[in-house]
Amino acid sequence: xxxxxxxxxxxxxxxxxxxxxxxxxxxxxxxxxxxxxxxxxxxxxxxxxxxxxxxxxxxxxxxxxxxxxxxxxxxxxxxxxxxxxxxxxxxxxxxxxxxxxxxxxxxxxxxxxxxxxxxxxxxxxxxxxxxxxxxxxxxxxxxxxxxxxxxxxxxx
Amino acid sequence: xxxxxxxxxxxxxxxxxxxxxxxxxxxxxxxxxxxxxxxxxxxxxxxxxxxxxxxxxxxxxxxxxxxxxxxxxxxxxxxx
Numbered sequence: 001x002x003x004x005x006x007x008x009x010x011x012x013x014x015x016x017x018x019x020x021x022x023x024x025x026x027x028x029x030x031x032x033x034x035x036x037x038x039x040x041x042x043x044x045x046x047x048x049x050x051x052x053x054x055x056x057x058x059x060x061x062x063x064x065x066x067x068x069x070x071x072x073x074x075x076x077x078x079x080x081x082x083x084x085x086x087x088x089x090x091x092x093x094x095x096x097x098x099x100x101x102x103x104x105x106x107x108x109x110x111x112x113x114x115x116x117x118x119x120x121x122x123x124x125x126x127x128x129x130x131x132x133x134x135x136x137x138x139x140x141x142x143x144x145x146x147x148x149x150x151x152x153x154x155x156x
Numbered sequence: 157x158x159x160x161x162x163x164x165x166x167x168x169x170x171x172x173x174x175x176x177x178x179x180x181x182x183x184x185x186x187x188x189x190x191x192x193x194x195x196x197x198x199x200x201x202x203x204x205x206x207x208x209x210x211x212x213x214x215x216x217x218x219x220x221x222x223x224x225x226x227x228x229x230x231x232x233x234x235x236x
Contacts, residue, residue: 125235
């Protein structure tokens with residue numbers, strides 16, 4: 001059994017998925033599932049050139065650890081780990097990584113899905129997209145752009 | 157009146173033009189303080205889509221403020 005069954009960190013360095021996967025190993029684990037979120041070149045019809053991620057680390061880490069603990073309990077996982085990048089990322093970079101080990105594949109898939117869905121909803125992390133046309137935008141925020149994904153200023 | 161420190165992140169920091177400020181306020185709750193600040197700095201995101209933390213702990217908008225609290229205002233999040 002790994003010493004740390006649930007580790008979450010914010011990092012400004014590339015994520016070493018192979019090393020993290022190794023830490024999830026356990027003799028009773030029959031399944032491993034992972035998820036990587038990558039920076040893509042298109043969002044809301046705009047050509048994206050790069051992203052800046054910002055986090056409030058103390059709250060992000062405590063909430064991230066809480067989510068991993070919830071997943072261990074709910075899905076009977078053996079271990080879970082996740083890392084989220086901050087700083088400047090380019091197209092194709094891995095922005096977030098989640099990995100879990102479990103006795104069987106069902107709980108591994110479900111636990112991994114639960115973790116990434118909750119991380120996206122609950123962590124104080126923001127991303128600013130830079131576009132080919134020179135503009136930039138905070139994602140999910142109302143910044144005056146009528147097609148912003150966060151809705152519009154009238155709240156309709 | 158109490159003195160608290162307000163800290164702003166991402167789009168809020170840009171709209172407020174600063175990372176943090178000390179405020180003397182008659183706001184009783186975190187939500188009341190948000191309403192005062194949102195008006196003054198022209199925040200465009202509705203409170204219902206934002207989050208607040210007090211002294212690095214996530215809190216509800218109804219949570220009461222105390223002298224010296226550090227209140228963190230989080231605009232809609234976009235991790236992952």
